[in-house]
Amino acid sequence: MREQIRQYVYDLLVDIAAADTNLVLLLIISVAALIVLDAVTSFAKTKRTEAGIDVKSGAVSIDGSKTLPVRKYVSEMQGLAGVPDALICENGYIIPVERKPLARKIRDRYVAQLLVYMRLVEEFEGKRPPYGYLILGPSCRRFKIENTPDRQAWLQKMIDEMHEILAGAPAKAAPHPTKCRKCSVHDACRFRADTATLVQIGNADKSSL
C-alpha cells in the first residue's frame, strides 16, 4: 500500500514538474521528505522491536522514550517499586516487557523481576496482566512468561525472606562455584564456594565438633 502511494506521488510530481520548471524544486523537496519519512519509520520500527513490541501491539510506555511517558511504579502498600522497560497494550491488558540485551537464557531473577512488574501493573493499572514478556539477547528473542499463582507464590516466598533480612534475620548465602568464581566480592566472602574453601570449611566444622 505504502509502495503504491509513493509511486503515485512520484508520478504526480513528475507530471507537475514537466508543466512548470519552477516546480522541480518542490519535486526535490518532496522526494527528500519521503526519504526522511522512510528513515524515521524504519528507525521507530527498530526501536519497537528492541523493546519487544510487535507491530500489532500498542506501546503505552517505553523507558528512555522521548515521546511516550515512562511509568515508574512505587507501591508503599506492597513495598515494591520498579520501572518496566516497556508497557504494551494487548487484548485490553497492560503487559510489562523487560529486555536483557546480554542474556543468553532465561534466569530466575529475570522472571522474578517481571513478576514484580506484573504485581505493580495490577495495583496501578487496575487489571492483573495474564503474562509479561522477556526479550533476550541481541537478536531480541521474545519469551512469554505466564503470571500463574504458582509463580507468584514463589515470588512471595523470596519477598518474605527479603523482608525478614531487612528486619534483622541473618542472610543465608547460596554459594555456587561458577557464580562465586566471577563474583566481585569473592576474596572477601567467607561463604565462597571454591574447592579449597569448601575443604577448609569442612575441616573447621569437624574440629569444632
Ligand code: SF4
Ligand atoms: S562469593 Fe560470596 S557473595 Fe559472591 S556469589 Fe559466592 S557466596 Fe555469594
